Amino acid sequence: MADSTGARTPLMAGNWKMNINHVEAVHLVQKLSWTLQDKKHDFERVEVAVLPPFTDLRSVQTLVDGDRMKIRYGAQDVSKYDAGAYTGEISAAMLAKLGCTYVLTGHSERRQYHHEDDALVNAKTVKALEAGLTPIVCVGEGLEIRKADGHVDHCLGQLDAALAGLKPDDVRKLVIAYEPVWAIGTGEVATPEDAQEVIAAIRSRIEETISPSVADSVRILYGGSVKMASAGGIMAQPDVDGCLVGGASLQVDEFAGICRYLDLQLGYSS
Numbered sequence: 001m002a003d004s005t006g007a008r009t010p011l012m013a014g015n016w017k018m019n020i021n022h023v024e025a026v027h028l029v030q031k032l033s034w035t036l037q038d039k040k041h042d043f044e045r046v047e048v049a050v051l052p053p054f055t056d057l058r059s060v061q062t063l064v065d066g067d068r069m070k071i072r073y074g075a076q077d078v079s080k081y082d083a084g085a086y087t088g089e090i091s092a093a094m095l096a097k098l099g100c101t102y103v104l105t106g107h108s109e110r111r112q113y114h115h116e117d118d119a120l121v122n123a124k125t126v127k128a129l130e131a132g133l134t135p136i137v138c139v140g141e142g143l144e145i146r147k148a149d150g151h152v153d154h155c156l157g158q159l160d161a162a163l164a165g166l167k168p169d170d171v172r173k174l175v176i177a178y179e180p181v182w183a184i185g186t187g188e189v190a191t192p193e194d195a196q197e198v199i200a201a202i203r204s205r206i207e208e209t210i211s212p213s214v215a216d217s218v219r220i221l222y223g224g225s226v227k228m229a230s231a232g233g234i235m236a237q238p239d240v241d242g243c244l245v246g247g248a249s250l251q252v253d254e255f256a257g258i259c260r261y262l263d264l265q266l267g268y269s270s
Ligand SMILES: O=C(CO)COP(=O)(O)O
Pocket: 015, 107, 179, 183, 184, 185, 186, 187, 223, 224, 225, 226, 244, 245, 246, 247, 248
């Protein structure tokens, strides 16, 4: 998504994972909104989203709508099925009805703990797009692959598979997230240059396989142990369009600081 000048609007998305019940969710989003409002955060300049567990979404929707908050929200997973006898699954249409903007697909924890493969990630991405949601498609390599210097090829392979069969206009709508598995929840942040290397390679791949204009407008995030202190350096990289934040998104002051990376860089009060 680009603004009126054609620039890509940065996105800071907080993936809460399996944390925060629906009562706590209301407090967290309320406090996040107050904190950002208090600091006069410009949501047009840096977009802010939270990705709570399914059970929180209705409460978050009610709060965001009721208080006309500019915070967007979405889900962490979606079914590849439309409806029917699929116990435990949640459809894309259900998420759209809840006012979700985003849904994660291909998160490494889904790939690891739920054995999701590239074909399933592709199917979920297609379903999300059909329902009018914006998939945040995650790719990333494990430590062994990184050590063997196979990280770029690995991520591009996951990207090609996730985007298989999508029309250029659908790819344009996506958000992509590069999350090196070795940097998730470990406190081990990839260097800004590591993030830039893979994210630039993803953009080039989209340029080659889809089109330069799609590559220019698609937003690509970095995720993995992002904190307020590291966000500015990562965001200074030319191809990085935002952060997918796990642990730090559970702490309002940290996450608000990440969303305000521009103000903090300029030395405004924190
Ligand atoms: O997996 C992540 C976000 O989706 C990153 O999590 P952490 O920020 O806790 O490393």
